[in-house]
Amino acid sequence: MDTILWPLMVAVAWVMVNIHRFLVFIGLPDGPGVAWVISIVGLTIFVRLLIMPLFVKQIRASRGMQLMQPELQALQNKYKGKKDPASQQRQQEEMMALYRKHGTNPFSSCLPILVQMPVFFALFRVLANLQAVATGGYAGHDSIGPLTAALAEQVQASTVFGAPLSASFMNSSAVSVKAVTVVMIILMSVTQWYTMAQLSMKNMPESAKSSDNPAMRSQRMMMTIMPIFFAFTGVQFQIGVLVYWVTTNLWTMGQQFFTIRKMPAPGSEAEKKMRARENARRARKGLPSLEEEERAKAEAEGKLKSGQRAQPVRKDRQKKKPQGSQAGPVAAGIDKTAPEDAAAEVNEETNVVGLTQEEIARRRYERRARARKQAAAKRKGQGSKNTKSSKKGKRR
Structure with a gap:
């Protein structure tokens, strides 16, 4: 696996090391410490900025999915109870035409997560091999890109509330590691749940909140499954990886809050609040x-559009143009x-x-x-x- 992820591991190490150098340059202490923790946060922000176009595409796809829900439900009612192959094929064709019409697809919302997963696993492998890099015994490599043995020792010695960045719940008996891991897993679960709840409760029209809507059912299922998934997988990851995951969830939550506030889906609760704010602002200005x-x-x-045209004005009702004045409204x-x-x-x-x-x-x-x-x-x-x-x- 490391062979496949090696280019990404080098890229992740390069970003972390250069962010650390910048933090030291502006005054943070060199060596083990908070600068390496912030470098992981900086790596997260760097990755999120790179995938910003995918986030915009995700928002547009999500809005398209919400707007097409009435048509999608009508299509499902049309073929309800029809199980023959011909009807199933026609339903799929009409559904694909509906997706093309609204410029969306059911997988667009997964793009940011799918793109981040290789980076996530690359960071996981970098932190997992810090000990090997520090002792010079990592698969024939004396470093991971610019992350040398000396820097690997510094990262390994850096802590979050007493828990080393390279430690995990399963490979450490320290109480601090276990406590920090549990707190971060709870933070991951809460932020992930709230991010999904923002979409389903605030940015969906009432017509799309029905239990008959498959998108709504899948959204509620994910809100239940994701915290359980984090609980089982989070204990396997190092503290540094959990820092990355919590940071990216907080970034997503804030990004989504701003988008829902400024560009809500038509017919949603967020749009009603946005229009109320705008009307209050207009009323203050007398608009x-x-x-x-x-x-x-x-x-x-x-x-x-109705084709109405202005009626001609009789000559005796037209005002004569004053001498010395230029042609203007009087001429008309x-x-x-x-x-x-x-x-x-x-x-x-x-x-x-x-x-x-x-x-x-x-x-x-x-x-x-x-x-x-x-x-x-x-x-x-x-x-x-x-x-x-x-x-x-x-x-x-």
Whole structure:
């Protein structure tokens, strides 16, 4: 196995050694100590930055999977109870077409984990062979890349709360090693569970949370299986590997929290909270809400698509162009001295000045708001007149 992983082991050792050199350069103590622990954390961050494009692809695939759930459930209901080979084949073909339509596949969410696994095992083998490298008896190699015998001794002597980085629960009788291993396994399980819970509870539409949804069933199954998996496998790994695993889980949790907050799935609880925050911000600035703006924009787009055009203005109603002025809104039938509402109305219907759709929608919204206020004031005034006339009638 080491022969296959050797290039990755050299790469992992190179990253760790250079991060350690940088940490010493900025003032951390050289030799055994916290700098080597932080170098493993730095290795984790370095790997996560490298696979950032895969994370973006994972998020897009996850959103596509969530959006296609209603269509997927309809497809499953369509072929429910049909077990013949022809029906099964047609179902698979239609399902593949559905995945292509939404640009996703059920394995995209596994890509970051699959890419990290070789790095994970390479770090495992590097830490497992520190003793052999330190004594010069590692399979004919006197070092693993830049990780020489002297540096291997330093890593081996570095500790996390008294537990050496190269020690594991199964190969050490020290209480500190066993205690640190148990705490890290609990941290790994909790962070992994919360990461999955964020997706299933906050970033899924209500229609996808049904127990009939296979994606939801598999998500809940993984939330149960992963802590058990960590409990059985974590006792085999060195403290340094557990540091790597906890760090990558924390990174994933934070990365996912930011993504769900800023780019939630449509129809999810996270999207409702994001829209509420945005509407509150808009209200403070005196802007229309997202719903009002979207409704106005849809109306504007509907008018454009319906083929409506501006009605021509009669010559006797057009304002003459003042001498010495350049062609502008007056030439298009807009009076510069007229109120802003009139100019905005012509702009919204004809777009002669080149306003964007957002500006057209905003002006239309403002004009309608003013019209509503004027109508309310008129009704109020009319009501007061009626009250006065009724009082006069009673006196008579």
